Structures are given as C-alpha cells and as structure tokens.
Amino acid sequence: MIREGEKVVLVDPRGKRYLVTVQERDFHTDLGILKLGEIVGKEFGDSLKSHKGHEFKILKPRIVDYLDKMKRGPQIVHPKDAALIVAYAGISPGDFIVEAGVGSGALTLFLANIVGPQGKIVSYEIREDFAKLAWENIKWAGFDDRVTIKLKDIYEGIDEENVDHVILDLPQPEKVVEHAMKALKPGGFFVAYTPCANQVIRLREKLREFKDVFMKPRTIDVVIFEQEVKRECMRPTTTILAHTGYITFARKI
Numbered sequence: 001m002i003r004e005g006e007k008v009v010l011v012d013p014r015g016k017r018y019l020v021t022v023q024e025r026d027f028h029t030d031l032g033i034l035k036l037g038e039i040v041g042k043e044f045g046d047s048l049k050s051h052k053g054h055e056f057k058i059l060k061p062r063i064v065d066y067l068d069k070m071k072r073g074p075q076i077v078h079p080k081d082a083a084l085i086v087a088y089a090g091i092s093p094g095d096f097i098v099e100a101g102v103g104s105g106a107l108t109l110f111l112a113n114i115v116g117p118q119g120k121i122v123s124y125e126i127r128e129d130f131a132k133l134a135w136e137n138i139k140w141a142g143f144d145d146r147v148t149i150k151l152k153d154i155y156e157g158i159d160e161e162n163v164d165h166v167i168l169d170l171p172q173p174e175k176v177v178e179h180a181m182k183a184l185k186p187g188g189f190f191v192a193y194t195p196c197a198n199q200v201i202r203l204r205e206k207l208r209e210f211k212d213v214f215m216k217p218r219t220i221d222v223v224i225f226e227q228e229v230k231r232e233c234m235r236p237t238t239t240i241l242a243h244t245g246y247i248t249f250a251r252k253i
Contacts (some may be wrong), residue, residue, distance in 0.1 A: 001035045004040050007142075009059040011047065013023070019061055019069040031056075063113040067106055073130060076106035077193055078244045079170055080222045087112055088220070088249050089165055089189040093119060095168030096162070098183060100124035100154035100176070101169035107193075111167070112143035121147045124154040158183040167191045171199065173248075174206035181213050184252045190214065192248045200246045206249050214250040221246050 001009060002022060010018040010029055020027055024037040032050025032062045039048055039058060053250075067079060077085075085091070093116040102108055102123040112121055125131040126252040131149050138147050150159075155172070158179040165188055166180040173192035194200055200219055207217050224241040227234055 002039055002042050002044070004037075006045070007061050008039060009061050010034065010056040011059060011113070012056050013054055017055075017065065017068070019065050036117055057157065063110060066109055066137075066141045069126050070104065070106065070109065070141070071133060072104050074103040075131045076104050077110075078241070079110065080241065081109050081193060081245055082110040083222060083246060084222050085167060085191055085193070086111070088247070089167075089191055091115065091165060094118050095164040096160075097121045097165045097167060098124070098154075098158055098163050098165040099109050099169075100151060100162050102134045103130055103195055105137040107167070107169065108134060108138060108147060109141050109143060112141075112147050115146060117145055119146055122160055123147060123149045123150050124158075125149055126151070126153050154179065163188060165189045165191060167193075169193045172202070173199070174203045175211065177203075177206045181210060181252065186252055188252050190250045190252065193245045194248070195245045197246070200248060201241060203248055207248075213252060217250040219246050219248045220250075 004022050006022050008020060008022060010020060020036060022036055022039045025034050027034040030053030031054040033046055034056060036051050042058060043089045044058055046058050048058060049055055089115050095115045096116065097111055099121060102125040108123055115121065128151060131151055136147050138144050155175045162185050164185060166184060173194060179184055180204055192203055200215045204217060207214055221243055225236045229238045237242060
C-alpha cells in the first residue's frame, strides 16, 4: 500500500514517465490534471486518471528513474560506465567507497543503490556548487543515510582507512594513486574514469611504479549498440552510444 510522502513513477499512455512525491496537490500534465493525494492507499501497478480521463500507471521508482530525473549540472558518468565499474570492481552491499569528483552525483546515486543502507560512501568534491547540487540529488533519492560529501581536494590525501574501493572522476587520477595505496584494503579496487587517452597513459605510468602493490591494471571502453527490432528486419540503430570515458581498474594486493 502506497503512503503519503512516498515517491512513485507515473507513466502516461505514451510511455512518458513522471517521478513525483505522493501528497495532497494537483500535478499538471498536457494529458490533464492528476490529484496525487488519490494515490494514497493504492498499490504499485494500479492506475490514476487525469481530469481528462487519461490513465497513468503507478510504478515503484527504480534507480534508472532517479538517474533520468535527477537535476543535472556537470557531465555525468553514464549508466553504461557506472554498471561496468560495479561489475569489474565487484562492488557489493555493505562496501565502503571513497569517491572524488562527485559532480551532479549520478555515479554516487548508482553506487549508493548498490552498497545499500549497510554500506558507506564518502565523496570528495572541491567545488561547493557541485557539492550542493549533488547533495540535493542524494537527499531527494533517499540515500543521505549512507553518503557523506566532503569539501576537500583528494589530491591532498584521503582521510579514510580500510576502504573497499577508491573511485575517481578527476582529470589527474595519478595524483591519488599513493593516497589510495594507504586507504585501500588488500583486494580493494582503485578505479579511474577518464575521458582522454593521455590521462590513461599518465595513470598507467604511475601505476607501473607500484606494480608490487597493484595487480596488472586493465582499461576498458564501453560502446552500446542498441538494436532496432522490426518484424521484417533487425539491425543496429543509426545512433550508437560510443566513447564516453575510459575506465581503468587496479586491484591492491
């Protein structure tokens, strides 16, 4: 049963999604006005009619909905890259993560959803405006119980110890390698998301200096070919989601 104050996704007959909070107010769309208070007591999968008679399906929000509807500022880490970070680093419920370059907080939301309420994320950010925007998104998504944003330059050091993963979205990740060595648990992952090849080269050169501390790094680039499926033909779509960033993984031994 849905209660007042919960968040729900409303899907109109065209498939357009709206992420709203259930409360006593009118919600205006081009297909009519919805009285959100009428959702109280309904179940996910039920419908709500607008004053024009259009039915909106009521669904439970998932992390993809929060990522789609969050407030945007700086460029975000794309879900295809966030998913590979989770998969290749083996991020799990209860993990302790230090990240830096929080931006709008998209990767933070993705990771917070994975580590769960028993996990912890400390996010370093040097820009106060980015930190404020990210914190608004984190609270809105309900992850403020497991995330802390720290206004500090991670290039100057990592305060935390016994960390499961250090994950960076920064222009010079090589400056954090030695700090990460001290902060990470054995078996923990150092992960860097970098848009440009020269950033990868600098980082890999730095990691080579500590080959006795980190296992051989790997760098990947993720490309998505969505398929256009029709009865008479299936083929890749003309729009390809290609390079967004290189992701480098190095595991502490």
